[in-house]
Amino acid sequence: TQLLEQSPQFLSIQEGENLTVYCNSSSVFSSLQWYRQEPGEGPVLLVTVVTGGEVKKLKRLTFQFGDARKDSSLHITAAQPGDTGLYLCAGPNSSGNTGKLIFGQGTTLQVKP
Amino acid sequence: NAGVTQTPKFQVLKTGQSMTLQCAQDMNHNSMYWYRQDPGMGLRLIYYSASEGTTDKGEVPNGYNVSRLNKREFSLRLESAAPSQTSVYFCASIFRGWNTEAFFGQGTRLTVV
Numbered sequence: 001t002q003l004l005e006q007s008p009q010f011l012s013i014q015e016g017e018n019l020t021v022y023c024n025s026s027s028v029f030s031s032l033q034w035y036r037q038e039p040g041e042g043p044v045l046l047v048t049v050v051t052g053g054e055v056k057k058l059k060r061l062t063f064q065f066g067d068a069r070k071d072s073s074l075h076i077t078a079a080q081p082g083d084t085g086l087y088l089c090a091g092p093n094s095s096g097n098t099g100k101l102i103f104g105q106g107t108t109l110q111v112k113p
Numbered sequence: 114n115a116g117v118t119q120t121p122k123f124q125v126l127k128t129g130q131s132m133t134l135q136c137a138q139d140m141n142h143n144s145m146y147w148y149r150q151d152p153g154m155g156l157r158l159i160y161y162s163a164s165e166g167t168t169d170k171g172e173v174p175n176g177y178n179v180s181r182l183n184k185r186e187f188s189l190r191l192e193s194a195a196p197s198q199t200s201v202y203f204c205a206s207i208f209r210g211w212n213t214e215a216f217f218g219q220g221t222r223l224t225v226v
Contacts, residue, residue, distance in 0.1 A: 009153070031212045042117075042203050042217030043156075050212060088155065092213045100146075100171075101207070101215055105155040 002027040004089055004104035012110040013079055021074045021107045023089030030092060032072040033101075034063055037086040079111045115139050117206050119218035126194040126225045134189040134221050136204030144207035145187035146171070146215070147179060149200040156203065162187055194225045 007022050023032065031050045035043035047056050049065035049072060056063045060083075062075040076083055087107045093100040120135045138145065146161040158171030162181040176198060178190045191198060201222050205215040 033212075033214065035215075040219070042205075042219050043215070044217070045214055048212050048214065090215070100158065100161060101213060103148075103156040105153060 002029075002091070002093060002102050004032075004091060004102055006087075006089055006104035006107050008107060009105065010108050010110075012112065015080055015111055015113050016078050017111075019076050019079060019109070021076075021087055021109070022071065023073070023104050024071045025091070026070065027094070028069050030069070030094065032065055032069075032089055032091045034072070034074055035088040035090060037088065037106075039085070043086075043088055076109075079109075081111045081113050084109055084111050117204055117216050117218040119202075119204050119221055121221060122219065124221060124223050126191075126223065128195060128225060130194050131190065131192050132194065132223075133191075134202055134204070134223075135186070136188065136218060137186045138204075138206035138216070139185065140206055140208070140216065141184070142206040142208055142216075143184070144209060145181070146205045146207060147177075147187070147189045148203045148205060149173065150203060150220075151200050159189065159202075191223075194223075196225045199223060199225045 033048045034046045037043040047063045052067045052069045054065045060077045064073050089104045090101045117138045143164045147159040148156040157173050160179040162168045165184045168179050180188045201220050203220050204218045208214045
């Protein structure tokens, strides 16, 4: 069974601080995705990483896919209150061709002004 | 662009009552999924439909049924609601191209008393 484990589960920081969220698995994934979910809304896709070692940047957010394609990280530089939300990593289930996505438990980020 | 539309947004049921959650997408995707989201447990797959006319069980299907009415619509039915089904329910429409991406509705917050 493929599992994705995120750490930390909760993070409360002050505006301007940097942070890193991790998404780990013992299984290889063909790709990994990061979603952000704001209160009362559904998750929204931020990025997909496909190649081992790949780094993608989205303004102050930096996403990295591990060389072995078993893990990913999300780094936020100079966090702002608008970054507050639930961050979820997800990857496609490799068994069969169902297109199912496996989600991590999520990391709740609170950025205080 | 409506994307994925879920109704209702909020619902309170008494134990034993039934209800149907509606979901429609206008992105012409073949695959549609139903998830439930509970604190600390991430998103868990209830049922999915890889294409029109097919449905399959996910991780937590007990107590639920689904209908893929047509390519656009995928409904989730609770035949006899139980307090354990209190949760936030999300419908997702899945794009399966060179990678798999999920587009979520805004969710239905269901309370069973």
